[in-house]
Amino acid sequence: MDIRFGKEGNTLIVYLDGEIDHHTSMMIRERIDSRFLMEPVKNILLDFSKVTFMDSAGIGLILGRKSKAASVGGDLKIRNPRPEIRKILKLSKIDSMIV
Amino acid sequence: MKPINKMKIEFWSISANESFARVVAASFAAQLNPSINILADIRTAVSEAVTNAILHGYPDEQGIVQMECTLYPEHIEIVIQDFGKGIDDIEKARIPLYTSRPELERSGMGFTVMETFMDSLEVQSEPNKGTKVIMTKRLI
Ligand SMILES: Nc1ncnc2c1ncn2[C@@H]1O[C@H](COP(=O)(O)OP(=O)(O)OP(=O)(O)O)[C@@H](O)[C@H]1O
Ligand SMILES: [Mg+2]
Numbered sequence: 335m336d337i338r339f340g341k342e343g344n345t346l347i348v349y350l351d352g353e354i355d356h357h358t359s360m361m362i363r364e365r366i367d368s369r370f371l372m373e374p375v376k377n378i379l380l381d382f383s384k385v386t387f388m389d390s391a392g393i394g395l396i397l398g399r400k401s402k403a404a405s406v407g408g409d410l411k412i413r414n415p416r417p418e419i420r421k422i423l424k425l426s427k428i429d430s431m432i433v
Numbered sequence: 434m435k436p437i438n439k440m441k442i443e444f445w446s447i448s449a450n451e452s453f454a455r456v457v458a459a460s461f462a463a464q465l466n467p468s469i470n471i472l473a474d475i476r477t478a479v480s481e482a483v484t485n486a487i488l489h490g491y492p493d494e495q496g497i498v499q500m501e502c503t504l505y506p507e508h509i510e511i512v513i514q515d516f517g518k519g520i521d522d523i524e525k526a527r528i529p530l531y532t533s534r535p536e537l538e539r540s541g542m543g544f545t546v547m548e549t550f551m552d553s554l555e556v557q558s559e560p561n562k563g564t565k566v567i568m569t570k571r572l573i
Binding site: 353355356357359363387389390391393394395397398417418422425426 | 448449451452455470473474476477480481484487488537538539540541542543545546549
């Protein structure tokens with residue numbers, strides 16, 4: 335899993351590249367949380383263009399980051415998930431977070 | 434129906450093996466040339482079952498996880514087993530959003546994903562003996 339960051343206004347953009355499972359989610363969580371603290375932002379946009387796999391560990395990761403953003407009055411959105419990831423987002427009833 | 438192929442592996446309950454196990458299961462199933470959507474469903478379901486064995490089956494100690502795949506002319510059966518903690522109340526564990534570990538940011542969607550993405554799911558478990566998850570999926 336490779337992570338890069340960008341910023342647009344008060345939104346932290348997180349470019350994820352690779353697979354999200356229980357194994358990788360621990361590192362992803364730490365990387366996003368420390369960056370979110372450092373930057374003067376309140377929203378998070380997860381760019382899923384290069385995410386090739388995600389299981390329910392990703393759902394926990396997304397909801398955890400959404401509540402971090404909510405704690406400073408912000409929100410979290412998801413961009414460009416591939417169809418099989420869209421399917422699990424839908425099953426978990428969080429596909430409304432897709433922009 | 435008669436099996437046409439079978440394989441069995443075992444590995445340590447280490448989180449790096451989650452991706453290993455799902456790749457192995459999907460490449461075994463690929464022998465019957467299923468669609469990429471079917472293979473994606475298998476990868477996700479196997480990842481859920483193996484992660485549960487590693488995370489919940491062996492929360493404190495390291496143990497062994499087994500995965501057995503049997504190929505039939507039109508479907509695959511995948512059995513994932515641990516010999517760890519076991520589940521007290523299987524019915525409750527299978528309820529969507531139920532998790533015994535909310536502090537770990539678990540969403541409680543694992544069994545729901547397995548159930549939805551596969552054609553059948555059976556869970557057998559006994560406290561302190563372990564858990565066995567049996568899933569099938571039509572491949573063609
Ligand atoms: N192999 C297992 N050994 C012991 N307990 C298990 C096992 N598999 C599942 N469980 C129990 O069943 C519960 C529900 O499992 P499920 O996979 O649905 O959710 P989760 O693992 O808690 O969260 P998520 O999969 O969304 O990250 C777990 O919280 C755990 O208590
Ligand atoms: Mg799980």
